[in-house]
Amino acid sequence: MSKRPLILVTNDDGITAPGIRTLISVMNTIGDVVVVAPDSPQSAMGHAITINSTLHIEKVVIDGKQTEYSCSGTPADCVKIAVNEILDRRPDICVSGINHGSNSSINVIYSGTMSAALEAGIEGIPAIGFSLLDFNWNANFEHTKSFIKTITNEVLENGLPDGVVLNVNLPNLEKKAIKGIKICRQAKANWKEEFDKRTNPMGRDYYWLTGKFVNMDQGEDTDEWALENGYVSVVPVHFDLTAHHTIQKLNTWKLNG
Amino acid sequence: MSKRPLILVTNDDGITAPGIRTLISVMNTIGDVVVVAPDSPQSAMGHAITINSTLHIEKVVIDGKQTEYSCSGTPADCVKIAVNEILDRRPDICVSGINHGSNSSINVIYSGTMSAALEAGIEGIPAIGFSLLDFNWNANFEHTKSFIKTITNEVLENGLPDGVVLNVNLPNLEKKAIKGIKICRQAKANWKEEFDKRTNPMGRDYYWLTGKFVNMDQGEDTDEWALENGYVSVVPVHFDLTAHHTIQKLNTWKLNG
Numbered sequence: 387m388s389k390r391p392l393i394l395v396t397n398d399d400g401i402t403a404p405g406i407r408t409l410i411s412v413m414n415t416i417g418d419v420v421v422v423a424p425d426s427p428q429s430a431m432g433h434a435i436t437i438n439s440t441l442h443i444e445k446v447v448i449d450g451k452q453t454e455y456s457c458s459g460t461p462a463d464c465v466k467i468a469v470n471e472i473l474d475r476r477p478d479i480c481v482s483g484i485n486h487g488s489n490s491s492i493n494v495i496y497s498g499t500m501s502a503a504l505e506a507g508i509e510g511i512p513a514i515g516f517s518l519l520d521f522n523w524n525a526n527f528e529h530t531k532s533f534i535k536t537i538t539n540e541v542l543e544n545g546l547p548d549g550v551v552l553n554v555n556l557p558n559l560e561k562k563a564i565k566g567i568k569i570c571r572q573a574k575a576n577w578k579e580e581f582d583k584r585t586n587p588m589g590r591d592y593y594w595l596t597g598k599f600v601n602m603d604q605g606e607d608t609d610e611w612a613l614e615n616g617y618v619s620v621v622p623v624h625f626d627l628t629a630h631h632t633i634q635k636l637n638t639w640k641l642n643g
Numbered sequence: 644m645s646k647r648p649l650i651l652v653t654n655d656d657g658i659t660a661p662g663i664r665t666l667i668s669v670m671n672t673i674g675d676v677v678v679v680a681p682d683s684p685q686s687a688m689g690h691a692i693t694i695n696s697t698l699h700i701e702k703v704v705i706d707g708k709q710t711e712y713s714c715s716g717t718p719a720d721c722v723k724i725a726v727n728e729i730l731d732r733r734p735d736i737c738v739s740g741i742n743h744g745s746n747s748s749i750n751v752i753y754s755g756t757m758s759a760a761l762e763a764g765i766e767g768i769p770a771i772g773f774s775l776l777d778f779n780w781n782a783n784f785e786h787t788k789s790f791i792k793t794i795t796n797e798v799l800e801n802g803l804p805d806g807v808v809l810n811v812n813l814p815n816l817e818k819k820a821i822k823g824i825k826i827c828r829q830a831k832a833n834w835k836e837e838f839d840k841r842t843n844p845m846g847r848d849y850y851w852l853t854g855k856f857v858n859m860d861q862g863e864d865t866d867e868w869a870l871e872n873g874y875v876s877v878v879p880v881h882f883d884l885t886a887h888h889t890i891q892k893l894n895t896w897k898l899n900g
Contacts, residue, residue: 432690432719438847440810441838462689464701464755466852470836494766495690496719508749508833540896549831550886567898571885574806576765579727581698592697595723620898622889625752627880628828632804634881639797641824 390577391417391478391542394468394506398428398461398498401446401454403409405484408527411514413481414451414533416542420477422468424455424498429487431498433505434460443467461502464595469509480506483516484534490517490555490609491573491601495621500553504625507551512541514551519613524547529561537567541569546622553621557613568617573608575601648735648799650673651725651763653720655685655742655755656851658703658711662741666782669791670738671708675797677734679725680854681755682713686744686754691717700724718759722896726766736799740773740811741784741791747774747812747866748858749828751880757810761882764808769798771808776870777815786818790875797873803879810878814870825874830865832858 393413397406401423413419425444442458442532455472457464465480480500489497501516506513516534518525537554546552553572557564577597601610609619650670654663658680670676682701699715714721722737739759745753757771763770773791775782778879795812803809810829814821834854842848858867866876 401765418710427695431693432688432691432692434691435753435852436689437686437852439689440841440851442847442849446755460689463801466836467838467850471838471840471850492882494884495761496692502691502882504752508752536898540898545895547886547889547892550889551882569890569893569896569898571890572883574883579723581724581728583728584697590699592699593724593728594697595692595694595720620893621884622886624886625884625886626747626829626831627751627810627878627882627884629804629807629879629881630828632807632825632879632896633741633828635804636826636877639801640824641793641797641877 388448391593393417393419394480395419395421396423396461396464396479396482396502398431399423400424400427401456403486404523405486405527408454409481409484412531416538419452420473421452422457422464422472424461425458426462428460428498430496431460432496433462433501435462436460462496462505465502467503474627476512480511480513481538484530485517486523486525487521488517488519488555489515490613490619491575494553494572503551507549508625512546514538514554514623517556518556518558530556533567541642549624549626550622551569553623555609555613557616559616563616564618565616568612568619570609570612570619571607572620572621573601573610574603574611575599649732650674650739651699651734652676652678653680653718653721653739655688655783657681657684658713660743661780662784666738666741667709669788673795676709677730678709679709679721679729680723682715683717685717685755687753688717689753690719690758692719693717698724703897707744717866718755719762722759733766737768737770738795741787742774743782744778744781745774745776746772746810746811747870747876748832750828751810752796760808764806765882769803771798771811772797773811774817775813787813790824806881806883807879812866812870812876814873816844816873820873821875822873823878825869827869827876827878828868830858830863830867831860831879832856832867
């Protein structure tokens with residue numbers, strides 16, 4: 387690229403989260419950065435958008451190094467309002483994260499981080515979601531920087547196939563312990579929920595959703611395998627949810643009398 | 644089936660919406676119904692789940708014909724708490740809807756109705772989301788009943804392929820004008836957003852998200868084509884978001900130095 391790319395940065399942990407501040411610092415070495423991110427944590431928001439209430443945006447100064455807006459909406463709202471209302475031109479790429487915690491395998495579907503990347507993809511903008519396998523607010527993101535830079539530069543160089551965005555997860559290991567970057571498929575895994583039932587001071591029951599992650603997939607081409615074996619996982623994800631391989635079979639059903 | 648199936652019913656418009664009341668009335672002709680649905684509208688919630696606050700459930704009596712619980716959470720929460728906390732045994736099927744408004748093509752990704760069906764699919768339960776192309780609260784659902792019954796009975800009879808749920812959309816036409824039921828793929832379409840900017844009485848700007856639906860897909864095998872041509876559309880959708888067809892290409896990238 388001859389001129390510096392325009393990079394839209396967002397996340398789901400909120401604009402002040404250490405993860406997005408790290409991502410911004412990497413993107414400042416690659417292009418011109420505009421940040422439009424939620425004004426409060428939006429984890430596990432899936433692909434929620436705000437249609438029954440209003441949205442606010444606020445120009446904010448955090449470290450003064452790039453243009454930043456905080457937004458009252460979801461991660462998907464942030465991308466929509468950035469592209470359609472805030473930015474003068476279409477961004478060359480949208481990066482989301484770095485999420486504090488994994489978005490591998492089935493987590494992709496609950497992830498606010500990935501919903502922002504998917505929303506950019508729907509808008510036709512190359513997009514990547516980055517997540518670190520450490521949900522602590524004070525996680526160490528230092529070792530993620532070179533991998534993020536490599537992957538972002540490859541996307542800027544090659545583009546992405548139409549309708550595809552990248553789901554990148556980084557293991558919580560020292561840099562020298564990371565073996566490399568692996569293209570993967572989403573593992574078949576899910577959460578075995580456990581509801582923690584409690585009683586409030588007024589005597590009313592309430593629940594906390596908790597659960598255990600269960601990986602049923604023994605394949606060595608999955609994101610879970612890559613992460614367990616010291617690799618950065620990259621899964622190309624798309625928003626055509628059609629299970630094309632099942633259409634033939636469903637066409638044998640007696641649906642029309 | 645020898646005994647009556649156990650049917651979990653949920654939605655995203657809230658437990659009192661006419662759409663879910665119609666769906667319940669159809670399901671009562673097929674099996675034993677338990678309703679666990681949001682206590683307030685949850686449209687466009689995508690696949691949000693509640694992890695940073697608590698959940699309440701309340702046993703409620705609306706028409707007295709089946710067991711019903713209202714839940715403070717999202718549609719996906721309703722399915723999780725129904726399966727793991729409320730029901731004594733796994734439901735034979737989960738149906739979600741009838742949504743007031745379309746969930747065809749790209750709308751599937753924003754849809755609370757479909758997130759409930761997908762969540763049931765993740766739990767290994769056959770599931771269907773139903774939507775009517777009329778967003779009015781007082782929409783006429785009468786003509787949808789026989790189609791819903793046919794599709795539900797076929798799923799109970801045949802099961803669904805592993806990891807697949809059905810996204811069913813019904814045109815807003817008189818019953819005799821509907822040509823039949825068609826298995827389709829998700830059309831390539833999206834929303835061209837328009838933000839309606841206003842100023843509140845305190846002088847602060849705010850936005851309403853609005854937009855125009857744009858169908859870029861001229862295929863005659865899509866849900867949009869089916870609906871425009873008087874068919875009920877049935878799209879098999881899955882939650883493996885991997886764009887498998889792009890893995891080969893991404894493996895040609897220089898990601899590892």
